[in-house]
Structures are given as C-alpha cells and as structure tokens.
Amino acid sequence: MSATIPSAEPPGAQVPPPGPRRWVGLLVAVALVSGGVAYTVEERNQDAQARVVATQPGPNQGTKPPSKTAAATAARRVAVDTILLRRARAVQTVNEALFLQDLDPTNTRLRAAQKVLFANLVEIGFSELGYSQAEERFDESAVHAHSGTTYLVRVLMRYQIPNVDVTPVTTELGYTFVARGGHWVLTDDDDLDKDLGPGAHKEAWDLGRIEVLRSPRVLVAVEKGDAKRGQSIAAEAREAIGEVTSYWPRAWRGSVFVIALDETDVRDARFADEDIESAASAGTTFSSLPGQDTADGTVAGSYIVINPNERDRVDEILLSHEITHVATADLGGYEPLWLAEGAAEYVSWRGIEAISGPGEVGKWEQEVIDDAMPALTSLPSDAGFYQNSADVYGVSWLAVRFLVQRIGLPMVEELYEDMAKHGTDQASRDRILLSRSGLTEATLWVALQDYEPPR
Template identity: 75%
Template sequence: MPPSADPPGAQVPPHGPRRWLGLLVVVALVSGGVVYAVEDRQQDARSRPAATVTPPAPPNQGTKPPSKTAAAVAARRLAVDTILLRRAKAVRTVNEKMFLQDVDPANAKLRQQQKTLFANLVELDFTEIGYSQAEERFDAAAVREHGASTYLVRVLMRYQIPKVDETPVTTELGYSFVSRAGRWIIADDNDLDKDLGPGAHHEVWDLGRIEVQRGPRVLVIVEKGDTRTGRAIVAEADEALTQVAAYWPRKWSGSALIAALDDTEIRDARFADEDVESAASAGSTFSSLPGQETADGTVAGAYIVVNPKERDRVDEILLSHELTHVATADLGGYEPLWLAEGAAEYVSWRGIEEISGEGEVVQWEQEVVDDALPGLYALPSDLGFYQNNADVYGVSWLAVRFLVKRFGLTLVEALYEDLAMHGTDQANRDRILLSRTGYTEATLWLALKDYEPQR
C-alpha cells in the first residue's frame, strides 16, 4: 500500500511561515508533513501579541522619587529575570539544586515535574539555553489559586541542540510567580498554556522522562527505557537520510530530531483522535517566532513527531517523506502544499521503487490518474488540504512526477526553492511557475488532466 494511502503525514497540522501551527493559535485539524495553511499565517500573527520584552523603566531624570508601584514593578522584574538566568545556568552546570531553588517548596507535584524537566534538559546537552520575559499576562483563575501577588508572564526559551539546530531556536511557555515572605518563587508552569500556541509547553522535554539515542545525523527521543525502539528508529533514519540525499538534489547536510513518545500531543502534532491515521508529522522550529520580530517569523528547521500508534512500524519510507520536509524547512515555507507534499512523496516513492521495482510505482501512477484526478477540479489548495477526502497526496505526487519528467529533477528542486522563498501569494506563485516551466497552477492542472502515463 502506498505511504500516502496511510499518508506519512495526512492529518497533523501545518507549520512554518509556511503553515505555522506550532506556536500560534489553535487550529481545528492536524495535518502531516508540514503544518498550517499559508492563508492563515498573517491572520494568526496579527491575532497574537508581539513577543516583545518590556524594557525596564528609564532612570528617574527629575527630583521626584519613583512611586512605590514603579519601584515594586522594577524589583519584581529584576527578581524574575534573576530566577530565569539561574534556571538556565543550572542546566548548563548540571545543578539540580539550583534549578529547584526558586520552585515553590510547598508544591510537591510541581517540584517532581521540575526534577523530570531538569533531567530531560540535561540529557539533551544544549549548546545554548536561556529564558527571558516577554509580556505580562493575566488569568483570574490563577490569581484565585495562587493569591493576589500572582504575576503571570510569557517566557521565551531560546536553545540550541547540538548537531540538530543549525542556529538557536525559540519556543514559548508561561510561568506563574508569587511573592512569599518577600521572595518571588515559581508557583506553576501551566496556567498560561491555554493562551499560548498549541505547541507551547509540549516540547519533547516537557512530557515525562525521556531517553536520547543518537546517530551520525539523527537524534531520536523515546520514553526512558525504550532503548530498542530508539535504536531501531536511528537505523531507519540513517537509511532514509541516504534516500533523501539520493533523490532530492538540494545539498542538505543537516541533522534531524525525531520524537517517538507515548504522548499524543507533542509540539504541534495532535494524534489524540481515533480517526487520525497520520503516521508522523514534521513541524517547524523558529529562530524568531511569528510576531516576535516579523509577522511570519523565521523558520530555522523542523522536528519530526511519530504517532504513538505507529511507533513500532516506523521505516525508511515513512522517514524519507518526513525528512524531505526537514531538509526543505529552512527555505522560507511559502511553497504551495501540493508541491511540499508532492516532493516528499516523490522521494519516498523513489525509495519504494528502489525496493520493489518500477512496477508498483507505475501501477500507483495509473491509479492516481484513473481514480484521484477525477475527484478534483484543480491542484489541491492550501486551504483545507489536510481535510480533503480526495487523494491529495497522490495528485500532489503526480504533479511533481509530471514536472520531473518534463523538466528534470534539478529544475524542479530550483522551482521549489524559489517558491519556498518568494511564493507569498498566488500572483507570485504563478509568476515563478510560469517563468520556470511555462505553466501556471491552473494550466499545470489542465496538463495533468490530459496526462497519459508512458509505459
């Protein structure tokens, strides 16, 4: 059965500027290989407050002393900044006592969770890690729970995992601080979760004790003790990386993070629904979050998350699809979804052809022409791509295969890069397609409708 029949990423949400789900607002549906529709990204960025850090109050220029309120706010900010600096230092120096120093001593559950978090962070051996305050938030329920001094703040965590992140990347979380006996402490770390992006506070280190298995160009994260699964996925990923290098001409020499945990909600991937058949999802990482410096943010790369139900069936075909997304993630994210998913399917089907021979690929090509094309009226659009009951993966693959046959893989890869960087709207997409192939999306669809596979 082709990987797109049980698609490598069929119903897990889109991401990036491309389809950035992971750090913005909740979307209704989870898609596969990449994430969040292009049409949504600007609306999302506008709906989310910019992640600017409030500057400290300027020094008093006159003779009037600052108010008690201003002084208290400044003191609180300094105390919280100190706590955040101390937490980062504790991870870098592997000092659990320092990490727990500012956690509510009366909250045994939170302290145990923080111990687990600390162990996970240390296990990942970050090249860089730091925390900074973004904007203050308010939540009445949190104030009722923790008291009148409650201070809720969105926190930006900036980190770099060695041999995975080419550049430091940023994620977000929320902390609740309270003042007790003249000292600020962390009272909770999830009061703001519902107001953050769906990937916030669902990073791999947030979800229970983990184990890390490493290969030359892959880092696999599994549940603590699940060594066999971790090593098996490393082996399959090594094979998949070879396929991506062989069948996609971009010279990508990066590494990949693959999470295969029990949790059904990791980063922006949602596998909780019983009807979600997606085996894995690749979701973007950001060096600058959407709304932080620009509306779209800056994509740094992508991490792969495996559906817990599919963890024991992960193979090189599935991973070659997802790794194609990882290998193209940092290009910009503006390519149409039919091209993003079609390219990933193209690579995975070349792997199938290598294993099973040309016959199976030729058979599926004919099935797409006979069965899938008649169910659509145009190339699959970004809007509703992952909700479409038609075989949008098959049609996307056919479109890429069609272009490769006519123009060669090198030109198609160059087209992909151009669209990923500059295809910000339909006019630009058609301009780029027309200049490189002579087609617009509309005329490419008409050509596909008349396409007769050659034997």
C-alpha cells in the first residue's frame, strides 16, 4: 500500500455519493445461493416433470416403438457427447477448425460468435475443460425456430483456470442441436439461457472478445485492446491482496480473477439497474452447482466483476472489500450477511486508516452510530439486505468493529469461519455467536447501542 495512490483517498475526497457505499460490492455468495437455489431447484423439478411427460409415448408419439426411440436417443447422446468432446479438445489443442466443425453451416451468426468464443477460451488458458450433457429441455419457440429434430440440452461446462480455481468448477449452458443430412450439428447456444441459473452463459468469455492480463495472484479480463486499463486494475488488485493479507487473519494464498468488461450483465452481476449503487460485486463459483448434487451446491470460490462505469475508478480500497469476499468464499458461504459485509468493510476501512490516519475512520464510525443505527431495530437480516435503504453496510461494519474490540481479531476470524461453515440457520448462528462471543444476534444488537468506540 502507498499513501501516494491518488485513488485511495479518504471518503471526503471522493465524488458523491460519499462514504463506503460508493465502494462496496452488492452481491456475495450467500444472497445468490439463497436466492438462486429455490429458483433453480423448482425450475429443475418442473423441467424434470416436463421431460418425463414429454418422453412418455403420448397421443402424438405413440406410433414409434419404444425400443427404436431408445436406440435413437442413445445414438443422439453419443453423437452429441462426441461433439462436446471434440470442442473441448479443440480448445486445448488450439484448433479453431475442429471447434467450428460441428456448427450448423446455415447459421452464419453463430459461426461468427463461436469464433470469438473459441479465441476467448484459448485466451483464458484452462488447465482443465470438459462439457457434459445434463438433461434434455423443451422450449416451444426453439422447436418452431429450428426443425422437428431439434434437441435442446442443458450442458455443464467443467473447467479450471490455473492459479485461480483451486478446484474444477462448473457453469451451465444450453445448446440446441439439429440433425442435418444424418449428422447432429450445433445450431444455437442461447435458446435455453432464460431457463438457466443466474449468470449462466454470461461468463467472461461468453460476451465480446476479451484480453487477459496475468500477474502473480491476479488475473484480469478486459475488452480486447483495453490492456492499459487492465494493467492498472491488476496493480490495484495486488495492493488490495496485500491489505487483505495484513488485516484479515485467515492464511489465504489464493488468486483473484477480476472481470472488467464493457458489459452490465456479467455472471450474476447486474449493473444496469440505476437504483443499485454498486461499483463491483463478488460472485460465487461452484464445484457443484445448486441442485446438481445437493440443493445448495458446493461453493468453490468467487470472481470479482467490476461495474463498467466504474472501471477507471477501481482502487485498492474497493478491491480489498471484494477480495475479502474472495478470500472467505470457499469456507461455505453460510455466514450472515452482516458478518460478511462487516468483515469486508472492516478490511477496506483498515486500509483507509493506514493511508489517512484514524481521523476519517473515527468520523465515519460516529456517523454510523448517530445516523445509521437509529434507522434500524436489529442487526440487518439477510432478507432484503441489499435492498435496504438504511446504511446496513455501516452498521455491519460497526458490529464487526465491536466484536474485534470485545474478543480480538483472531477470534472474530475464527467466528467467521465457523459461521461460514455451519451457520445454516438462525439457531446455529446464535449458538456459534454465543459460544464464541457470549452474545446472540439479539444481545449483540443491544450491546451495540451502548458501544463507545475507543479513541
């Protein structure tokens, strides 16, 4: 960290809106997991039922002997598996012709888009890449748009970005295949997008042509030709990793993937909504998607996505908040949001304090006590956290500052780990908090009313 970095000025020097809300990311794993699971599982149950109904020999399908249908289905499965294998191998061996070989020759738009995709996938440089068929899906409009032999399938893309993903992770796609001249070909790649989980088919490589900048512990994806800005973001990210290492006791040796594209919808980040004031977000990666093996899925880590309008204002303060989320993402994601956001704010404000001295922090802490606390009647709950117009970030930060003063930072970090792994419901959270701090969420809130920060 350096006091000469102009972008890391105290909050009074920032353009409005002042205070940490300008910096803080909006989304963390918990919100997406709890929001996404019900949706995904429900959707998948519906799809599973639709699939069963549709594959039963009904009035319109009863003329085909079941055995022939099964044989045709098996042949199609093999053909599509072969195409998916070929596409993965094409990326690994940097063979564009092989990647494009199984595309529908009549769809020139898809061909152009797939060339960009291929170049992006090669640019990322996966150490592992594979595609597998999950289950068939039905979409009336896709069938009408293509032909009677349309096969719409949800595809799992399993990959590992070296030095970023500590384990292979999975993302979803929907592919439409049609039979042409006795061969199956890929004819569309977005028919199913609206029915997939949040962020599907919006990975960094799914949008425009990208460029990747690599440095120790930091990978940055920018628009092709935007390398200068990418380098600057990478430099801020390296500073921010230093801050997280200094101010958060968990021994985390991971790397961060920062995505800074000219796009408002990347992965599960949504920056188009002008009501949402967010410069960046940290969004979950899954080794097993919600609904795949378990309802909640298995969190592997987190990528950072930058708001396109904020790409020139990315600094170590913003990134230290987001990287705190990244550095804790693989613990499980069950910690309450007040603890997740409070810890991220704690780290970024320690960075501000190191640059500007304790004055700004003390001033802000008093503002939270005087203005933000009276607007709430309890610790901010997970439900509606990111929609709350009160300064829930400030109050969460204050709660973590209080806990650090009460039990010490190493114990707060242990509390965080326990919560992230086991805080699956309110009873568990209260048990963990009580055993480690002597307080429940309710009594913590009461104690916070009388908190007088040490000066």
